[in-house]
Amino acid sequence: MKGKVWIPSVLMVLVIVLLAAGFSVAYAAGPRPIRVVVEGTALDVSPQVINGRAMVPYRAVAERLGARVSWNAGERSVTITDGDAVLKLTVGQAAAVSNGREIRLDTTPVLLDRRVLVPLRFLGTGLGWRVSWDAVTRTAQLNSIPALTVRVAVPDGVPALSIVRLLRERPSMGKNVTISYEVVRSPELMAARVVSGEADIAMVPTNLAAVLYNRNVPYRLVSANAWGMLYVVSSEKIRSWQDLRGKEVHTFGRGLTPDLVFRYLLTQNGLNPDRDITLKYLGSGTELAQAMIAGRVKTAVLPEPAATQVMVRRQDVSPVLDLQRAWATATGLGVSYPQASLLISNAVLNGYPEFVDRFLHEVAQSAAWVNNNPQTAGIWAEELQTGMTAKVVENALPRCNIRFVPAREARGAIEAYLRVLRDFSPEAIGGRLPSEDFYLQR
Structure with a gap:
């Protein structure tokens, strides 16, 4: 009988020890509270975790960062200003505004116990602070960024x-x-x-x-x-790559990427760049555009916006081949x-x-x-x-x-x-x- 009493007695002692240490027998200890530390000083705020994001009272944190805050009760929105940085967030809306640009939040601001909670990372980075997270200590650190x-x-x-x-x-x-x-x-x-x-x-x-x-x-x-941004533009009747056969085509930058892309697409469309057409080279796209505007060139490979500069000046010139679409087809990638x-x-x-x-x-x-x-x-x-x-x-x-x-x-x-x-x-x-x-x- 004494052996049977020993095991429960030990268990009772363990229970007492656990209770004294602050544990609950029925429940495991919850996660430690989140801390917010600004330049080494802990803030007296009570962050909440909502949808996996640390949310903080906007006024307490923003003012500690040196920002001015305002609340629009009609809109249920907050505006936070620090120098040329202006943030605007609205309760219940995922669309926030940072310096006039709309940004989508993954967690919307909430009104809880008469306080507006906003995403800490958006608030900190939006005001130009470095925000880091220590998962072990559950601490969010905000530090100023060096100039x-x-x-x-x-x-x-x-x-x-x-x-x-x-x-x-x-x-x-x-x-x-x-x-x-x-x-x-x-x-x-x-x-x-x-x-x-x-x-x-x-x-x-x-x-x-x-x-x-x-x-x-x-x-x-x-x-x-x-x-x-490369196109074959011409005053001649060209409807396909095969229509280039036997023609003189001006381009620019021998051996540079526009030349290499054009040569590749010629070969992919059954044309030999050195035998089936006559390639003439000028030094730059600008020089080639001027030559075409002057009427010295009929067909050319030109980049935008130089191609449009030509077409504005010469109504008889139009884009006849789109090298981007040809590339998407030739490579099978479907993209340029x-x-x-x-x-x-x-x-x-x-x-x-x-x-x-x-x-x-x-x-x-x-x-x-x-x-x-x-x-x-x-x-x-x-x-x-x-x-x-x-x-x-x-x-x-x-x-x-x-x-x-x-x-x-x-x-x-x-x-x-x-x-x-x-x-x-x-x-x-x-x-x-x-x-x-x-x-x-x-």
Whole structure:
């Protein structure tokens, strides 16, 4: 009998010990409360976890970050202002506004116990703070970001058009961030800006990005932004690739990507570039456009917006072959080739992830805006002295194929493009395909 009493007695002792330690026999201990720490000081707030997101009382946190706050009872909205950063959130709505741009939240603000709770990460990053999360201690850390000066360089033409909204409006990129933009007129100068490190962010031909990577220049490709802008334009009756047989076709940049893409598509459509047509080369697309306007050229391969510049001046010239559609068919990918891509230096990528996310969001928004507002984009492009008139830009934009695609999604199309260029001319991509770390994965 004594042996039978021993086991329950031990269990009773264990129960008493557990109770003394603050545990419940019926229930496991709940997770420790979330802490919010700003520059090393814990805030006396009570965050809630809603849909997996830390939500905080907007007023207490925003004012600790040095921001001014206001509440609109009629709209049930809050506005938070700190310098040139302005955030607006509305209870029950997933659409928030950051510096005039609409952003979709994955958790909507809520009214709980007469307090408005908002997503902590959106609040912190929107006001230019670095937000980090320690899952072990369940602590959200907010720290100021060191001062950052960023230089952005883009070539004139379609790359400049893709970010014309940024060039015009100069949106805030966060507290302590100073950003400058340069529209570069020559390809050689554009490459020099990147090689020398003068540009922290640059939009370049995608094959040049591969060349720079193979030369160990410390940048990564973050997005594809211009998906082909080459057309055969002519005053002759050309309805198919076979109609080019026996004709003289002018192009530019012997051995450069427009030439290689055109040669590839000729072969894919049953034509030998060296026997079936006569290729004539000029130094640049601008020079070729002027020659066509002067009537010295009948058929040419031209990029936009140069092609439209010709067609505005010569009513008898029209686009007869779309190289982007031909590429999508020839490769079987169903998409065009990513002709221009965005690079960001490793120093900025690794040191300022909040800025990178904000900048890429603005670039994506600009691309969508340009396509939806061609008339205004044209006016702005002319006012910014990009070398393009408003009328040309408005007419050219539908053929510019501006589209923001993150690197992780564009990688397949980029690699297919680079393989074609490599097969024609290995030096066009620096000798080999870039490896996985060439692409930004987030």
